[in-house]
Amino acid sequence: MALTSKVVSPTYVFSIVLKDCFDDELKDKNSDRFKILQTKLIDLYDAIYSAEFGCLFTGSFVIEFRSTVNGTQSGNIEVEVGVEFNKTTPIKELPENKVVEEIVKQFAVNSTVNFNVTFVSDSIAIIKTPKANLTRTSPGIPTRADANSGVSNSTVNPAATNTTNQLARGGANARTPSKLATTAATTQTSTAATTTTTTTAESIVVRRVTFKSLGETFTTDLLDASSTAFKSRAAFIKSTLEPYFEGAFSSFRSLTMISFSNGSIISNMDFRFASASVPDNIQIGNVLIRAAPNITNFNIETRSVTVEGLQWNSGVAHKISLITAVSMVLFSWLMSSQQLFPC
Structure with a gap:
């Protein structure tokens, strides 16, 4: 047996x-x-x-x-x-x-x-x-x-x-x-032979996110990922933000702090999602913006939030709406000119 x-x-x-x-x-x-x-x-x-x-x-x-x-x-x-x-x-x-x-x-x-x-x-x-x-x-x-x-x-x-x-x-x-991507394995053993079955690791997509914490003092030890200051700040940002993303996206897997930079303190991090269902950049940014008023142990300047280099806030939404409106007016003028001066 x-x-x-x-x-x-x-x-x-x-x-x-x-x-x-x-x-x-x-x-x-x-x-x-x-x-x-x-x-x-x-x-x-x-x-x-x-x-x-x-x-x-x-x-x-x-x-x-x-x-x-x-x-x-x-x-x-x-x-x-x-x-x-x-x-x-x-x-x-x-x-x-x-x-x-x-x-x-x-x-x-x-x-x-x-x-x-x-x-x-x-x-x-x-x-x-x-x-x-x-x-x-x-x-x-x-x-x-x-x-x-x-x-x-x-x-x-x-x-x-x-x-x-x-x-x-x-x-x-x-x-x-x-929920991080891992490889599961089970081993069947017997007196005669041993068989190992391994499943393929889940495919992950990474999105780079940054935000600024205004009014907080940047120190040079935050440049060193091995320092206590870096590890402590990375730990409480991770533990604070991950629950928001776990609640918003079933495909969310983890947050990893990449670096901090000056001005007041700029946080740069990678968010990992299962490739089968990756939220778009706007959805990711909106979770941070909605979470910002509820966070007390650090602050998120909502106008500074970027996802993959795209700054997403009410200002961006306004610019997109304005461009759309101008395009519609130009299109209307073009159609009118074609009716007045047919070929």
């Missing part, structure tokens, strides 16, 4: 302490307290890792909240968070554990972006990894059982983590992986 083995997405699991008091509601995955804090953390991790790794990163999810019991942070909230990467990525091409861990630490220490979540920076640690070089003082770090999320009670085995430890999420902890 043939056995079926599902390809598991490479996943890093973090343990981290939040500067907030633990209460029993956080034990209940159906409680409002659990869901609100879960959403904040998922939005934060998605913003941080999407800005850093782009399409390589596919999504994050909360495994468990529990009370801290030792040290000065006793009674605070300890949380385990999973960070998933594209399942087709070879292990050797995944980021090193220290890099993945350091990104969150740097954000916790240096970021001025308010996600209403405060980390204890020295509490951040990876407890599960697809890489083979996780080192701890003990032979293995046991993960806690989570019946609703499907996380098994097991000890991390660095050499076999990627193929044998599976995080099958469900219930209130469920987190649908990002």
Whole structure:
């Protein structure tokens, strides 16, 4: 009898302490307290890792909240968070554990972006990894059982983590992986032979969008994509704008910040859409213009919005109407002259 083995997405699991008091509601995955804090953390991790790794990163999810019991942070909230990467990525091409861990630490220490979540920076640690070089003082770090999320009670085995430890999420902890174009694969295994079936990656169309944020001060570190200032601003723009485009277009897949430039601050970004249903430039620009009055953590000067170099605002619409009107008048004159002076 043939056995079926599902390809598991490479996943890093973090343990981290939040500067907030633990209460029993956080034990209940159906409680409002659990869901609100879960959403904040998922939005934060998605913003941080999407800005850093782009399409390589596919999504994050909360495994468990529990009370801290030792040290000065006793009674605070300890949380385990999973960070998933594209399942087709070879292990050797995944980021090193220290890099993945350091990104969150740097954000916790240096970021001025308010996600209403405060980390204890020295509490951040990876407890599960697809890489083979996780080192701890003990032979293995046991993960806690989570019946609703499907996380098994097991000890991390660095050499076999990627193929044998599976995080099958469900219930209130469920987190649908990002809609970024990925290659799905299933492997059929048997004692006699192994067959692999792979589907073709979704075709993506990219649209370049820019806008100006008036009254905001440009700093030179925004020119460096590896700087904390760049990553922080890219993260909150991404986390703020993506929900508007997800709601407007089913074909929307992701937003990637490309660069910032001076004047006050000009944001340059790429929007990705499934090629089967790409909105036109005017539709894309209109989503930004409609969203602008509702955004508070940065501003969008609506007259500065451009899509693929086309500036779309009420002024453009007016110019198009004027050109159309003039054309109609000229056409009317031409027809009249033909009637007065027939050939």
